[in-house]
Amino acid sequence: METSAAAVDVSPTPWTGRFDGDGDAHRRWWQAIAPHTPQAASASSRPAVVLGFCSDAGVLRNKGRVGAAAAPAAIRAALGPLAFHLDRDVFDAGDVVVEDDLLESGQQRAGRAISGLLDDGNLTVVLGGGHETAFASYLGVAGSEVVRGKRLGVLNLDAHFDLRDEPTPSSGTPFLQMAHAEAAAGRELQYAVVGISEPNNTRTLFDTAQRLGVKYLLDEECSLETVEVFVADFLAGVDVLYLTIDLDVMPASVAPGVSAPAAYGVPLPVISAICRQVAASAKLLHVDVAELNPEFDIDSRTAKVAARLVNTLLA
């Protein structure tokens, strides 16, 4: 297996944040996180490793507002100052960078890096990138020894199905790509979506979801009680979970910095509760956060929300 360090393009850059002093009582993310190396020693049973996927290619191909390639740096900047209360070690493996339109090779490189990190026993956290990040994540998860013989579930928090049937992969196609890849391997994709906006998904997309047996909740159905039962049911049918958060699942007031801001959206407390539920399940294998576009992010609101959710997922 190629090591993660060999697969990434850009090494971790220094993290920054407020300094209140040295020692555990003052610790913030920027003081806790260390560069990931293949030899990185960890005392914790399941360290977390952050990897950036700097890509504008998927959103550009999907006719959206580009700028997500700058998101990994913006999320790190929002995470850095947060107080560190986690019981696990955290490392930064750097970035995989998609140059121009070279999306597929970038997804392959990120996939190899993720597989290597998973095989080493890490909880992997990818910071996208547009939602084409999800196919890179899938390549990494499906290519890992950790999922061999296990039932994989993909839980997407998103206003969109991203099941577009297009000749060219984009940020709108990753879950149909996964369904095809799983079918080619003789399996069926276990895919669930929380937060679907009915007016933002065509009849064709709903038909594709039905054909593939996708389980979903509409945004207007997402009360705390309903999502708790929905996620528990989905978790019960899988052995390992890949959670993907498309930040446009939340209302535009909470997540303005995305390609397609949501008029309705699922409230942050509901999304946060899902993250706690998933983190507590012990089935969580891999996480990604996608679609942040810092260019449209008022007061870094969306980056701060992304950072908070990552922090919650690792707690």
Ligand SMILES: N=CN[C@@H](CCC(=O)O)C(=O)O
């Ligand atoms: N990542 C996916 N994005 C949505 C974008 C929808 C829109 O631009 O309105 C999709 O393809 O469905």
Ligand SMILES: [Mn+2]
């Ligand atoms: Mn999406």
Ligand SMILES: [Mn+2]
């Ligand atoms: Mn979306």
